Amino acid sequence: MSFFKGFKVTAEQIGHVVTVQYPEHKRPKPERFHGRHVLNRYEDGMEKCIGCELCAGVCPARCIYVRGADNPEDAPVSPGERYGFVYEINYLRCIHCDLCVEACPTEAITESKLFEFSFTNRQDAIYTKSELVVADDGNPQQLPWEDWNETSRQDTSSWMRATSPSGSAAFEGTTQWSGELGYGVRPPEPPQVVARPKPLDSEAPAADPEGGDGH
């Protein structure tokens, strides 16, 4: 009587609650969660952004506006020749695809895990450089309308560190990123160094020397 099996299935669900009471109880966010951006700085306090506008060029939502300028001789902002003079992100347009993070040659822009922020007018939705650049302790600025929790606040570049550098599995475990203000050179994320779970498709070669499965 397969007709009655369905009744058993629904009855068995009673007591297994999956939903959490969101504002009071928050689940830990995934390792590679895409939240609002931060502009990183080197350990010596210099800004990483060089004003190349690659992020603005790759952005599918056209939400980034960058204007580069030559570094002032006496007080350089970034180690290179130029720096991001104007940097604005419109969060009414951003779709958090992280293509800007992938495009950035200096790891200047990364995404934090913050998504709980709101605005009361359109102008406030445009974050400028003064709001995006990390504070002097290396953590994102805690703006009054943003609801941060401490652990996600300290972890703004894990997406980058969780992927294989250059998309090649052969570079697993190697560090190919620069240091960050307040944290130095961070270690690779756990998924990289811990043994991977077996691939679902058992026919696929388990040990590919060149790491061809870098999809």
Next chain:
Amino acid sequence: MMPVALAHLVAVGDPLFSGGAGDTLATLAIVVLKAVVTFVVLLVGVLFMVWFERKVISDMQNRIGPNRAGPFGILQTLADGIKLFFKEDLLPDRADRRVFKLAPYLSLVPAFLAFAIVPVGGTITIAHHKTFLQLADPPIGILFLLAMSSVAVYGVMLAGWASGSKYPLLGSVRASAQMVSYEAAMGLSVATIVLLAGSLSTHDIVTAQSGGVTNLFILKAGLIPFFIFMIAATAELNRPPFDLVEAEQELVGGFHTEYSSIRFALFFLAEFMNTITMSAVVVTLFLGGPSGPGFHFLTWLWPILWFVAKLFVFLFTYVWLRATLPRLRYDQLMDLGWKVLIPASLGWLLIMAAIQLELWYAGVGLVLGLLAWAMLARAMRVGRERSASTFARGGVTP
């Protein structure tokens, strides 16, 4: 047998009205009081039922359900009701205004009236007047329920027709077809019970079932009328899996698409009131209503507790059905109603009638019933084959 049954009908009745003409005022007061109490209890019951349904179905879907208004969200329905009351009351331009405004009441009033015949407890004494714990015990009893559920069709049908919009119209066409089809099967299974009880009065039906589990009509009538009545009642209520009338995916909201504000709330009130009423009627007809073992203290309370406990089982079953079963297709609905339920209930009624007279009549009835069933099955198969071959030849089915 007939004279006995008739005498039975005349002899009983609510003791409230057998006191003579001396105290009509007190009698009237008690009747009004009972009506008000019934209405309030039913309204509170609806508040509870909506909350209960949402809570149970969210349990079955791994959710939490309403939990903000009041403890365990029990006041959620009240909050929704208040919200609906203050919403703008839209009246479509192309609507038939008078009928559009009338339809919700045609839904609600029968829903309330149908509950009037349900006995919810034993006999109580108010100010030296003995009376049944049921709003009315008319001699036509259960026929009144069938009449009311037929009138309720008009509420749905006129709502769809008066909206001046296509989806409500389609919904109401479905509704009238569905409710009319299933009414027949429901009436025939009720007839089986009436046959056993020898009376139409709900009070007598309950009395006939007192004194032991074996007296309950669910067993005495042989389970089949019970299942037929349950299926037909679910269809009458337009509840899943028979909610083709509302069918959100196909018809937006069905007959109440154009309704908003308090008129929409009235439809919902009626729907849930009907759910409670139908569960109560199933309890009355098949499970002996308020009868059950009691104790010597608080003698008036035990029947009510038994009634509520039995009612609760069916309310839960309705929610469970909704959580489990997908909606039927329209042709499946009609097939089930006309080709399965009506023949089955008719055949069973004949067999039960034969048993009442002589046992060997029942044997003859059974053989005749099987023969009729075989002929019906054969006719259906021939019909299917013919239409299939017509399709195969590229022809059009008539």
